[in-house]
Structures are given as C-alpha cells and as structure tokens.
Amino acid sequence: xxxxxxxxxxxxAGALGAGVFGLWWGDRAALTRAKxxxxxxxxxxxxxxxxxxxxxxxxxxxxxxDFGQGSHTALAQMLADELDADWAKxxxxxxxxxxxxxxTALAKLFVPMMSGHPDLVKHLPDTVFSLLAxxxxxxxxxxSSAIRGTGQVGFRVVGAAARAALIATxxxxxxxxxxxxxxxxxxxxxxxxxxxxxxxELAAAAASRTLPHDPVxxxxxQFRLIGKPVDRFDIPAKVDGSARYGIDVVLPDMxxxxxxxxxxxxxxxxxxxxxxxxxxxxxxxxxALDNAVVVVANGYWPALKGARALAPKxxxxxxxxxxxxGIFAAQAALIDTAxxxxxxxxxxxxxxxASPGVRPLSAEYRVxxxxxxxxxPFALTGHFAQGHLTVWGATQxxxxxxxxxxxxxxxxVDQVTFHPMxxxxxxxxxxxxxxxxxxxxxxxxxxxxxxxxIIWSREEDVRQGAxxxxxxxxxRAALGPDGRIAAWQTDYAQFADAEAxxxxxxxxxxxARRHYTYISNQVDAYWRSVNSTxxxxxxxxxxxxxxxxxxxxxxxxRRAHLPEGxxxxxxxxxxxxxxxxxxxxxPGRARGIALVESFGSICAHVIEASVDPDGTPRVHAVTxxxxxxxTVNPRNAEAQVQGGILMGLSSALGEAITLTAGxxxxxxxxDYPVLKLLDAPVIAVHFIDSGAPIGGLGEPGLPPASxxxxxxxxxxxxxxxxxxxxxxxxx
Amino acid sequence: xPIAATVNGKAVTLHxxxxxxxxxxxxxxxxxxxxxxxxGIAACxxxxxxxxxxxxxxxxxxxxxxxxxxxxxIEALGQxxxxxxxxxxxxxxxxxxxxxxxxxxxxAAAALLKQNPHPxxxxxxxxxxxxxxxxxxxxxRAAIHAVAGASA
Numbered sequence: 001x002x003x004x005x006x007x008x009x010x011x012x013a014g015a016l017g018a019g020v021f022g023l024w025w026g027d028r029a030a031l032t033r034a035k036x037x038x039x040x041x042x043x044x045x046x047x048x049x050x051x052x053x054x055x056x057x058x059x060x061x062x063x064x065x066d067f068g069q070g071s072h073t074a075l076a077q078m079l080a081d082e083l084d085a086d087w088a089k090x091x092x093x094x095x096x097x098x099x100x101x102x103x104t105a106l107a108k109l110f111v112p113m114m115s116g117h118p119d120l121v122k123h124l125p126d127t128v129f130s131l132l133a134x135x136x137x138x139x140x141x142x143x144s145s146a147i148r149g150t151g152q153v154g155f156r157v158v159g160a161a162a163r164a165a166l167i168a169t170x171x172x173x174x175x176x177x178x179x180x181x182x183x184x185x186x187x188x189x190x191x192x193x194x195x196x197x198x199x200x201e202l203a204a205a206a207a208s209r210t211l212p213h214d215p216v217x218x219x220x221x222q223f224r225l226i227g228k229p230v231d232r233f234d235i236p237a238k239v240d241g242s243a244r245y246g247i248d249v250v251l252p253d254m255x256x257x258x259x260x261x262x263x264x265x266x267x268x269x270x271x272x273x274x275x276x277x278x279x280x281x282x283x284x285x286x287x288a289l290d291n292a293v294v295v296v297a298n299g300y301w302p303a304l305k306g307a308r309a310l311a312p313k314x315x316x317x318x319x320x321x322x323x324x325x326g327i328f329a330a331q332a333a334l335i336d337t338a339x340x341x342x343x344x345x346x347x348x349x350x351x352x353x354a355s356p357g358v359r360p361l362s363a364e365y366r367v368x369x370x371x372x373x374x375x376x377p378f379a380l381t382g383h384f385a386q387g388h389l390t391v392w393g394a395t396q397x398x399x400x401x402x403x404x405x406x407x408x409x410x411x412x413v414d415q416v417t418f419h420p421m422x423x424x425x426x427x428x429x430x431x432x433x434x435x436x437x438x439x440x441x442x443x444x445x446x447x448x449x450x451x452x453x454i455i456w457s458r459e460e461d462v463r464q465g466a467x468x469x470x471x472x473x474x475x476r477a478a479l480g481p482d483g484r485i486a487a488w489q490t491d492y493a494q495f496a497d498a499e500a501x502x503x504x505x506x507x508x509x510x511x512a513r514r515h516y517t518y519i520s521n522q523v524d525a526y527w528r529s530v531n532s533t534x535x536x537x538x539x540x541x542x543x544x545x546x547x548x549x550x551x552x553x554x555x556x557x558r559r560a561h562l563p564e565g566x567x568x569x570x571x572x573x574x575x576x577x578x579x580x581x582x583x584x585x586x587p588g589r590a591r592g593i594a595l596v597e598s599f600g601s602i603c604a605h606v607i608e609a610s611v612d613p614d615g616t617p618r619v620h621a622v623t624x625x626x627x628x629x630x631t632v633n634p635r636n637a638e639a640q641v642q643g644g645i646l647m648g649l650s651s652a653l654g655e656a657i658t659l660t661a662g663x664x665x666x667x668x669x670x671d672y673p674v675l676k677l678l679d680a681p682v683i684a685v686h687f688i689d690s691g692a693p694i695g696g697l698g699e700p701g702l703p704p705a706s707x708x709x710x711x712x713x714x715x716x717x718x719x720x721x722x723x724x725x726x727x728x729x730x731x
Numbered sequence: 732x733p734i735a736a737t738v739n740g741k742a743v744t745l746h747x748x749x750x751x752x753x754x755x756x757x758x759x760x761x762x763x764x765x766x767x768x769x770x771g772i773a774a775c776x777x778x779x780x781x782x783x784x785x786x787x788x789x790x791x792x793x794x795x796x797x798x799x800x801x802x803x804x805i806e807a808l809g810q811x812x813x814x815x816x817x818x819x820x821x822x823x824x825x826x827x828x829x830x831x832x833x834x835x836x837x838x839a840a841a842a843l844l845k846q847n848p849h850p851x852x853x854x855x856x857x858x859x860x861x862x863x864x865x866x867x868x869x870x871x872r873a874a875i876h877a878v879a880g881a882s883a
Contacts, residue, residue, distance in 0.1 A: 067828075067829050068827070068828030068829030068830060068865050069828065070828070231822070231825060232825060234827075234830070235821070235822055235825060235826075235827050235830070236822060237830075238827040238830030238833050239814070239818045239821045239822060239826075239827065239830075239833060239837060240765070240805065240806070240808070240809065240814065240818060241763070241764070241765020241766070241804065241805035241806045241808075241834050242765065242806075243830055244764070245767075245831060247764075247767070247768065248758075248764035250762060250764070256759070281748065282748075299747070299751070299755055299759045299760075300755050300758075300759065300768075301747070301748075301750075301751045301752060301755045302748075304771075372864075373864055374829070374831075374864060375767070375769050375775070375777055375829065375831040375832045375862065375863070375864050375865075376767070376769075376829070376831045377768065377769070422830075423829060424767070424829050424830070424831030424832075425829040425831060425864050425865060426829075427864070455768070457771060458769065458770040458771055458772070459771075635825055636825070639825065639828060639867070639870070642866055642867075642869050642870075643828060643865045643866030643867070644866070645866070646866030646868065647864070647866055668770055668771075668772055668774060669769075669770050669772075669774040669775050669862060670772060670774050674862050674864060675866075676859075676860055676861075676862060676868075677855070677856060677859045677860070677861075677863075677868040677871060677872065678856040678857075678859075678860070680866075680868035680869060680872075682869075683869050
C-alpha cells in the first residue's frame with residue numbers, strides 16, 4: 001500500500017480527537033502485549049505508553065524516533081504535565097518495534113482515509129483489517145506530526161487518564177472525595193487530613209482500573225511543564241561520545257560490509273568478478289544482489305578497498321539517456337501541452353487573465369533534486385541465528401522496517417526483531433519503503449554466518465539517494481486596474497500533487513493550481529518540508545515579482561492580499577516589525593520577505609543579504625516569526641526553526657543533485673556543498689502564541705528561506721532568481 | 732607490523748594494516764565509537780580527533796603515520812564528573828540536535844581554544860569548518876563564545 005503522507009499530516013493534526021486513544025487502550029490484545037514487552041517487576045503500565053515504578057520512576061514510550069528534533073523530551077513534557085509527575089523522575093524510551101506499540105486502532109482511522117473509502121472500516125472483517133493494518137507504517141516519524149498529533153491528542157490524554165486513575169485510587173484508599181485531592185510532583189495530597197501518597201505506592205492499583213477515554217485536560221494556565229524550556233534528555237550523551245547510533249553497534253565476531261549499487265536507478269547487476277575483492281586482505285565474501293554487490297570483510301576499510309577493486313557490470317534499466325536538462329524539458333512540455341492531472345482553485349482564471357486593462361506577468365521556475373545528506377550514512381547490523389533475524393539501526397518507522405525485513409528475509413514478522421537506535425539525522429531519507437539498506441541487510445545477514453554490519457560509503461549515500469523531486473513551474477498572474485492581483489495560476493510538473501500539503505494564503509478572486517505528473521527513474525521521496533519547499537519558493541518569489549510590477553513594497557503588497565485579522569497577516573506584520581523592515585541598511589545590503597504555511601504552522605522570514613563583487617551571495621541576518629499555536633519547549637522550538645532556516649539557505653545557495661546518462665553526478669560533500677558555520681547568518685526566531693491548534697515545527701521554518709533570500713538578492717541586484725540553486729548566477 | 736601509540740593517555744599496540752584510516756582503528760579495533768564516520772574524504776569533520784594536540788580528520792590519517800603519537804578522542808576530552816568546559820557549554824546552550832557531528836565539532840572547538848583562548852567570530856569561522864546538517868551553528872558559535880568569555 002502506497003502511503004499517502006498527507007493523511008498523516010492532516011489526520012494526525014487533531015481531527016482524530018481524544019477518542020482515538022480510548023480505542024488505543026481498548027485494544028485488549030495489544031495492551032496486554034505492550035505491558036508484557038515493557039513492564040517488569042514493581043512497574044505498572046498505563047495503556048502501554050506509560051509505566052510507573054514502585055520507586056516513582058515514570059517511563060514514557062515514544063512511538064516516534066528522536067533524531068534531533070527533541071520530540072522525546074517534548075512528548076514527555078506533555079504527558080508528564082497532565083500526569084502532574086515529578087519531572088526529575090521522568091524518563092523516555094523508544095517504543096519497541098512491535099505492533100503493540102503501533103496501534104491498530106490508529107490504522108482503523110488511517111486505512112479508510114488512505115484508501116479513499118471512509119466507509120471501508122464498516123465493511124471489512126477484522127481479520128482482513130489487521131492484515132491491512134500491518135502494512136501501514138504505524139511508528140512513522142515525519143510530517144512534523146509528533147507533537148501536534150501524538151502529543152496533543154495522544155500523550156496528553158494518556159497522562160490525564162493515568163492521573164485520574166491515581167486520584168480515584170487515592171480517594172478509595174483514603175475514603176475521601178476525589179475533589180478534595182490535589183496531585184503535584186508525583187504525589188497526591190489530602191489537605192484536610194494531611195495525608196500524602198506517592199504515585200509509586202498507588203500505581204499498581206491505579207493501573208488495574210479502566211482508564212477514562214476522555215479525561216479532562218489542563219488549560220494553558222494550569223501547565224507546569226508545557227511551554228517550559230527544559231533541557232533535552234538526549235544531549236548529555238551526545239557531548240561525550242557515549243550516545244550509540246545505528247552505525248555504532250558492535251557485536252561479538254561481527255563482520256563489516258559495504259555496498260556498490262547500480263549507478264543508474266532501476267539498473268540490475270549483470271556480472272561481477274569476485275576475485276579482485278577477495279584478493280584484499282580481510283575480505284571474506286562477495287555477495288551479488290539483484291542490483292548491487294556487497295563485500296563482506298573483517299572491517300570497513302578492507303570492505304571498502306574490496307568494493308573499490310571490483311568492476312561490476314550493471315544495466316541501466318532503460319534510463320541511460322536520462323539527464324537533468326531532459327527532465328526540465330519534459331516537464332516544460334507537459335505544462336505546455338498536456339492536460340493537468342490535478343486541478344484546484346476557484347474563479348475563471350482564463351477570463352481574468354484575458355480581460356482588458358489587466359497587466360499580465362508570466363515566469364518559469366525550476367528546482368533540482370535535493371539530497372537530505374544526513375550526517376550518519378546508512379548503517380544496519382543484522383544477525384540471523386536459530387531461525388531468527390535480529391537487526392539494529394535507525395529508520396523513520398521501526399514497525400515497517402521490521403515488516404520489510406521479514407519480507408526480504410523470507411521470514412514471518414515474529415521471526416524478526418528490530419532494535420531502533422539513535423539516528424544521525426533523517427530529514428525524510430530514512431522512510432523504509434526507499435531505505436534500500438533494509439533489503440540489503442535482510443538478504444546479506446541470511447548469507448553470512450556471523451553478525452554483519454553494512455555501512456554505506458558517503459559516495460553511495462549521495463549517489464543512491466531518495467531525493468526531493470526535481471520540479472518545474474510556470475506561474476501566470478494579472479494585476480487588475482486597482483493594483484491588486486486579479487488572477488493567479490500555478491502550473492507545476494513533478495512527481496506528486498502538492499495540493500493537500502500546501503496553502504495559498506492570499507485573497508485572489510480567480511486562482512488555479514494545476515499539477516502535471518512527471519515520473520523519472522528516481523523515487524518520490526520526502527525531504528524536510530516535502531513539497532512546501534518548491535511550492536513555497538514558486539509562490540513567494542512570484543508574488544514578489546508582482547509587487548515589483550505593481551510598484552509596491554513587497555511586504556505591503558502581500559499584506560494587502562491577506563485577510564484582515566487573520567493569522568497570516570499577524571505573522572507578516574510581526575516579521576516586518578521585528579526585522580525593522582524599511583529601515584536603512586548598510587550599503588549593498590537588501591531585505592527580502594517570504595511567508596509560507598506548512599504542516600499546520602505559519603512562518604515568515606525577512607532575510608538581509610548582499611552580493612560580493614565576484615557574485616557570491618552573502619546572507620547576513622534572518623528574522624523569523626512562527627505561529628505554531630503554542631510551543632511545548634520554546635528553546636527546542638527555536639532550534640528547530642534555526643535548523644530549518646539553515647537547511648533552506650544551504651539548498652538555495654548551492655545544493656543540487658543532477659543526472660547524466662541516468663546516473664547521479666555528485667558523490668560527496670566535495671560536490672554536494674552543505675552550508676558551513678562560516679556562512680550561517682545571525683538568526684532571530686520569534687513565536688506568536690496565537691492559541692490556534694498546535695502546529696508542526698520540524699519543517700515549517702524551512703520553506704520561506706529560499707524565497708526570502710532570492711527576494712533579498714533581487715532587491716540588492718535587480719536580478720530575479722528563478723532557478724535554484726543560486727550558485728554562480730549572480731557572477 | 733604492530734604500531735605503538737598513545738590513545739586517551741593509554742599506550743596501545745595497533746594491528747591494522749598501515750593504510751587503514753585512524754578512524755576505523757579507533758572505532759573497530761579500540762571500540763571508541765564516539766568518533767564518527769561522515770564522508771571519508773576529510774570534508775565534513777565528523778571524525779575529528781587530536782593528534783599530539785592538533786585537530787585532525789581521522790578518516791584521512793593512515794594509522795601507519797601515528798606511530799609514537801598521542802591521540803585524544805571525544806571519550807577523553809573531559810573526565811568523568813569533570814567535563815571539558817566546552818562540553819558543559821554544549822549542554823547549557825542545548826547545542827546538539829541529532830548529535831552525530833558534535834564529537835567532531837567539540838574536538839575542533841577544543842583545539843581552537845587551546846591555540847586561541849579568545850577567538851573572535853572570524854577565528855571561529857576559520858576554525859569551525861565541520862558540517863552540521865541539523866543547523867546547530869548558531870548555538871555552536873554562542874557556546875564557544877561563552878567558554879572563551881568565561882576564561883577571560
């Protein structure tokens with residue numbers, strides 16, 4: 001089943017409601033299994049997701065991977081706040097890669113929506129349903145969904161329900177009304193009698209109660225942990241070398257392997273002479289896979305030397321003539337001549353564009369494939385022994401990883417264990433369907449008589465990526481006699497229809513957004529903020545062009561098209577005021593502005609930039625304003641926005657994956673330049689506490705970065721950037 | 732031929748082939764996995780260690796060249812219970828996100844402060860060339876300044 005990511009984005013955002021988690025712990029079999037997997041002697045489990053020890057220790061199981069976004073700590077803040085737990089005694093652990101922690105109840109909500117048949121659930125027998133559910137990724141980390149989905153409609157409910165059970169237990173034990181009891185810091189006190197009971201001594205009895213499905217949640221004024229900049233749990237181990245990432249797994253008698261796959265995606269391995277690799281000291285085995293060759297050795301270095309000694313012959317899968325220029329040409333041809341595959345909008349755009357007295361404008365925009373370039377290259381360790389395959393490593397969905405391992409190894413899911421590890425970045429690269437190393441470790445571990453760790457070289461990581469799709473757009477608009485936008489049309493060609501995850505915030509009478517499906521030999525992959533990167537760049541650059549045509553200030557022009565009293569206008573006003581928009585700048589410097597809503601949050605940047613005499617763009621300062629409803633951990637939220645801005649700037653300045661003869665041209669950080677500290681501007685991040693439904697933060701800081709920079713460079717030089725990356729275009 | 736060196740204050744005898752990068756000897760022969768593999772071509776700095784007090788990118792240093800030298804890795808930048816001031820600052824400023832590059836960032840920053848206890852922004856720019864994909868640079872800079880200022 002192809003994952004329709006947008007349903008996770010939106011369904012996860014709050015539409016589910018607290019009742020989902022009632023279903024969650026209403027699933028008795030899963031609950032029993034979850035308790036068995038986690039709760040030991042002297043520990044009591046609440047809904048599987050929380051356990052309280054007799055020593056008052058509170059352990060929370062996160063179904064999301066924390067790869068630096070801080071979600072483990074923030075999720076714990078949300079649960080512990082509703083629980084009124086003593087923060088000093090709270091711990092977070094990664095939930096096991098087991099269906100008990102994937103929640104078939106959530107699948108019952110997702111699967112019908114994903115299939116496009118909301119009534120499906122009523123007509124399918126449960127047995128069929130559980131088969132379907134097993135193929136749904138249920139521990140997904142993506143779509144900026146952890147806090148606004150799992151945290152807001154899940155973990156807060158778990159915490160509040162457990163607290164209610166603890167209070168009910170105390171009321172019984174002390175024989176007093178529940179209303180006279182106060183919970184705080186993992187203790188429940190009864191003021192009149194002066195008696196105090198610890199959570200640890202109540203947990204066993206409380207956990208045996210039926211948890212309420214709809215406990216009363218706190219109001220913001222009652223929060224003790226939500227909204228506080230508490231330190232992240234994972235940071236101390238990340239500064240002394242003790243944190244164990246997937247690549248760090250060490251097992252007795254372990255072998256190390258590396259891979260060379262077909263350089264043209266879709267190609268197959270035709271032939272390979274094993275001898276040159278086997279001649280390298282330390283190399284033990286060469287394994288031919290369908291589309292790759294794997295060299296197994298007693299260490300990474302001999303494995304790499306062995307792999308480099310090989311001269312495998314690969315087919316090109318019929319893609320040997322594909323190149324980046326050809327993809328752009330094909331996309332332009334689709335927009336010129338094809339019927340759109342998807343069309344949205346309102347009003348009669350064609351009539352408005354052709355009406356007398358309007359001033360039309362048209363422009364073409366292009367963006368390249370982009371690589372996530374997470375710092376930890378792919379690495380998984382596998383061991384097949386006594387009929388059971390055990391795998392260690394990091395992906396963005398442990399349950400689906402386990403299912404895929406079973407499929408590729410030819411085993412049942414019960415014969416496979418997957419241990420999720422700390423992840424050295426992901427940014428969308430490690431979703432299991434296109435994480436090729438899952439298939440590789442499953443097949444290789446079955447053929448090696450020892451534990452074996454596969455490590456990809458950085459070259460393999462860059463060339464065998466799952467990229468943000470290359471995309472082209474033609475934008476057309478017309479200014480009416482009143483100077484306002486009378487019509488707007490975006491035609492874009494790329495892999496996916498972006499409508500469900502992008503927002504056009506401006507008030508324009510006639511709009512059309514039309515998608516033309518273009519499929520290359522590359523997979524349709526996610527890259528931090530997904531389609532909002534390129535769609536944000538198109539919209540926010542082109543509206544800047546329209547402002548220029550109208551002779552208006554780019555901030556005021558946008559503002560005039562945003563609903564009065566709305567959140568978008570408030571964010572735009574705030575970023576203008578915070579950045580000193582319109583105030584004098586040093587000679588040669590100029591400001592650009594951009595506003596993009598994505599993943600439930602509204603974000604605007606003002607970027608101050610200049611261009612060196614040799615044409616090198618310089619980014620000096622970024623002011624960011626974000627309305628994500630509220631922040632759970634403001635310091636961590638700030639870090640997420642800083643990181644999104646820098647990744648957006650990095651991609652805009654210099655990143656591109658290009659194809660020649662079907663194969664990727666780039667190979668390492670030497671030719672895929674990632675922004676360094678030297679080029680990191682001063683960044684000021686401001687949050688608007690709007691009280692709106694809580695939005696995502698891992699991604700929304702990124703999309704406004706490239707258009708705000710391009711708009712600043714236009715203001716500085718008069719040259720409009722319509723193709724990314726900027727590279728040497730200003731030289 | 733075995734290679735004698737000092738790693739984190741202990742004399743060690745290393746048995747890997749001489750062309751093996753120091754990175755893989757540290758990780759696979761000595762089990763010091765705090766030093767990370769990022770690129771293999773000295774472009775990203777995730778593998779940064781100190782060799783005789785100088786920062787070096789261990790993915791591109793053949794182990795044969797470190798005979799008789801003293802190597803320090805992230806595991807020995809501070810002592811248990813007595814972290815290096817930069818490690819404390821990294822926690823105080825909540826620097827790491829995914830954290831994978833931070834061993835290298837810390838080793839690079841420690842070498843910088845040893846040479847130049849009060850670096851200005853230009854000196855930090857010049858010394859801190861390690862890649863962080865999460866984008867922690869703003870906080871790295873602030874944490875280095877905090878330590879440099881505190882030692883004034």
